[in-house]
Amino acid sequence: MAPITPERRLTYYEELRHRGYSRRDFMKFCTVMAAYLGLEASGTAQITKALMNTPRIPVIWLHFQECTCCSESFIRSSHPIVADIILDKISLDYTETLMAASGHAAEAAMQKTMKDHYGEYVLCVEGSVSNYGDGEYCCIGGKSSKQILQEAAAGAKAILAWGSCACNGCVQAAKPNPTQATPIHKLVKGKPIIKVPGCPPIGEVMAGTLVHLVTFGAIPELDRVGRPKAFYSKRVHDSCYRRPYYDAGLFAETFDDENAKKGYCLYKVGCKGPMTYNACGVIKWNNGVSYPIQSGHGCIGCSEENFWDNGPLYRQMSSFPGFGIEANADKVGLVAAGAVGAGIAVHAIATNIQKRRLIVDVIDEGKKAEKELDNPLS
Amino acid sequence: MKGQRLRRVFVWELPVRIFHWLNVLAIFVLCVTGYLIGNPPALLSGAEASNRYMFGIIRFLHFTAAYIFMFNLLFRVYWSIAGNKYANWRNFVPTNGRYFTEIFKVLKIDIFLQRGKEHMSVGHNALAGFMYFVIFLASLFMVVTGLGLLADNSTWWFTRAFIWVPAFFGSDFAVRNWHHAFMWLFIIFTLIHVYLVFYHDYVEGRGEISSMGGGWKFIEEEQFQAEKPE
Ligand code: SF4
Numbered sequence: 001m002a003p004i005t006p007e008r009r010l011t012y013y014e015e016l017r018h019r020g021y022s023r024r025d026f027m028k029f030c031t032v033m034a035a036y037l038g039l040e041a042s043g044t045a046q047i048t049k050a051l052m053n054t055p056r057i058p059v060i061w062l063h064f065q066e067c068t069c070c071s072e073s074f075i076r077s078s079h080p081i082v083a084d085i086i087l088d089k090i091s092l093d094y095t096e097t098l099m100a101a102s103g104h105a106a107e108a109a110m111q112k113t114m115k116d117h118y119g120e121y122v123l124c125v126e127g128s129v130s131n132y133g134d135g136e137y138c139c140i141g142g143k144s145s146k147q148i149l150q151e152a153a154a155g156a157k158a159i160l161a162w163g164s165c166a167c168n169g170c171v172q173a174a175k176p177n178p179t180q181a182t183p184i185h186k187l188v189k190g191k192p193i194i195k196v197p198g199c200p201p202i203g204e205v206m207a208g209t210l211v212h213l214v215t216f217g218a219i220p221e222l223d224r225v226g227r228p229k230a231f232y233s234k235r236v237h238d239s240c241y242r243r244p245y246y247d248a249g250l251f252a253e254t255f256d257d258e259n260a261k262k263g264y265c266l267y268k269v270g271c272k273g274p275m276t277y278n279a280c281g282v283i284k285w286n287n288g289v290s291y292p293i294q295s296g297h298g299c300i301g302c303s304e305e306n307f308w309d310n311g312p313l314y315r316q317m318s319s320f321p322g323f324g325i326e327a328n329a330d331k332v333g334l335v336a337a338g339a340v341g342a343g344i345a346v347h348a349i350a351t352n353i354q355k356r357r358l359i360v361d362v363i364d365e366g367k368k369a370e371k372e373l374d375n376p377l378s
Numbered sequence: 379m380k381g382q383r384l385r386r387v388f389v390w391e392l393p394v395r396i397f398h399w400l401n402v403l404a405i406f407v408l409c410v411t412g413y414l415i416g417n418p419p420a421l422l423s424g425a426e427a428s429n430r431y432m433f434g435i436i437r438f439l440h441f442t443a444a445y446i447f448m449f450n451l452l453f454r455v456y457w458s459i460a461g462n463k464y465a466n467w468r469n470f471v472p473t474n475g476r477y478f479t480e481i482f483k484v485l486k487i488d489i490f491l492q493r494g495k496e497h498m499s500v501g502h503n504a505l506a507g508f509m510y511f512v513i514f515l516a517s518l519f520m521v522v523t524g525l526g527l528l529a530d531n532s533t534w535w536f537t538r539a540f541i542w543v544p545a546f547f548g549s550d551f552a553v554r555n556w557h558h559a560f561m562w563l564f565i566i567f568t569l570i571h572v573y574l575v576f577y578h579d580y581v582e583g584r585g586e587i588s589s590m591g592g593g594w595k596f597i598e599e600e601q602f603q604a605e606k607p608e
Contacts, residue, residue: 238531248431274550332562358582366583
């Protein structure tokens with residue numbers, strides 16, 4: 001270990017030792033993280049080495065239009081070190097929710113980190129940014145959220161967009177989106193942005209993503225929309241334990257029927273698992289206790305863009321845009337098909353009136369020919 | 379027109395007819411299974427889930443029919459260059475003023491049922507051809523959105539190549555809704571299409587319905603002489 005000098009930031013391991021964790025605890029944490037990240041066995045050693053040798057990365061954690069459920073989820077992730085390593089002031093240079101400082105002191109701390117570690121710090125953003133007017137719907141310390149974001153993003157090494165708010169706007173971006181709640185990637189260009197969507201995201205997923213960033217000094221492999229592949233490459237549906245019922249065509253029709261009691265698939269009561277990319281079925285929630293489907297409620301697709309405008313939550317088919325809440329594509333289609341059917345009937349009747357001459361001619365000609373022919377069988 | 383000699387014209391070649399009926403079969407299966415995927419029937423069964431695969435089979439049929447639909451469509455695109463003049467792509471894509479003149483004529487005579495000289499086309503009339511072009515575009519939309527929804531679960535590079543589709547729409551939610559809504563376009567198209575085929579057969583008596591069986595249509599000698607280039 002390198003000598004500790006006032007200039008040198010402590011490594012993660014050193015910080016943890018100071019906080020009273022044993023090496024054993026530390027190793028356990030590294031193993032858990034390697035498993036979550038889907039690394040090979042040697043990955044544990046890599047993580048251990050990285051956390052022992054790299055000084056901790058300064059982190060600025062901004063809160064905009066959000067409900068803080070991401071932070072709540074994060075500090076409840078199953079391994080206590082997760083909370084300690086990132087949130088207990090060890091690594092966080094600035095976060096409105098958990099820092100001790102407040103007011104001017106807090107702002108000064110953020111400015112200092114941004115200046116001292118320009119180009120090094122990781123910027124975590126929780127919440128969407130109000131892009132309406134001058135940003136008056138979301139101001140902190142006299143600055144608009146957009147201003148704060150842009151200032152902080154300028155010197156960031158990478159940006160972590162926590163939760164659906166920062167990734168796609170979440171419920172405050174629902175139509176008509178009065179504050180013009182805007183996700184981070186639409187406002188910041190030219191910086192690596194990792195999206196960790198979910199309302200909230202799973203704590204372990206957030207920790208895993210951060211640990212990957214720290215361990216490998218690089219952003220994890222991302223999928224087509226910028227989410228870490230390790231956690232978002234499969235649908236909830238693909239790891240759902242009710243999947244055999246789905247494949248068998250056995251569905252709960254209501255939440256209190258016999259089928260629901262038997263634990264049948266929740267597809268018909270609106271489960272959006274087949275469209276939702278997340279790790280809920282594998283990592284689960286609250287220290288792996290359960291996840292919505294296991295608790296008898298369908299997935300609402302909280303980590304998918306626009307889930308809020310693709311309701312209703314308790315029906316499979318979304319309501320069709322522009323036709324009211326009750327109208328899904330099938331109802332609109334059926335009405336349209338009915339109208340076309342009626343049109344055809346009218347047209348058929350009109351044809352017999354309007355084209356009478358023509359039709360009679362054809363029929364006459366045919367009948368005449370029939371008369372002229374012999375029936376060879378009689 | 380009365381008592382006129384009819385001339386037999388070979389309009390729909392065998393590949394066109396095979397395309398047509400394969401397309402019918404595929405669209406039928408796709409609509410039925412597609413509807414069921416959106417609204418599965420309520421089944422009460424005491425059987426073990428492991429002994430049943432009903433919904434899996436419905437989805438399998440949907441995907442199989444979809445691939446048949448797609449390759450059939452691709453073949454038809456090829457045949458719109460290789461086939462005879464009635465199969466040619468120019469029947470579907472308006473490229474000149476004559477095309478639009480004919481569309482208006484067909485609208486007047488066949489749809490708004492005005493009396494006058496009947497418009498008796500040999501192959502597709504311009505309005506029908508254009509509608510097939512519209513439904514072709516809708517088919518492309520279905521193929522692309524369908525492959526996009528399947529991409530993440532597919533192992534075939536071709537299907538995986540459509541992985542950008544959900545990202546383009548934002549999420550699977552939107553893709554799925556549009557994929558489902560477009561189904562109704564095909565249902566409505568089929569209603570109108572079948573009706574109009576019967577209409578032409580009934581009003582004109584020239585073998586419109588059977589033409590997709592044997593490939594033959596019949597036109598009056600007079601019209602044949604008129605349309606023949608000297
Ligand atoms: S409960 Fe939801 S995620 Fe699970 S199998 Fe049914 S549809 Fe899929």
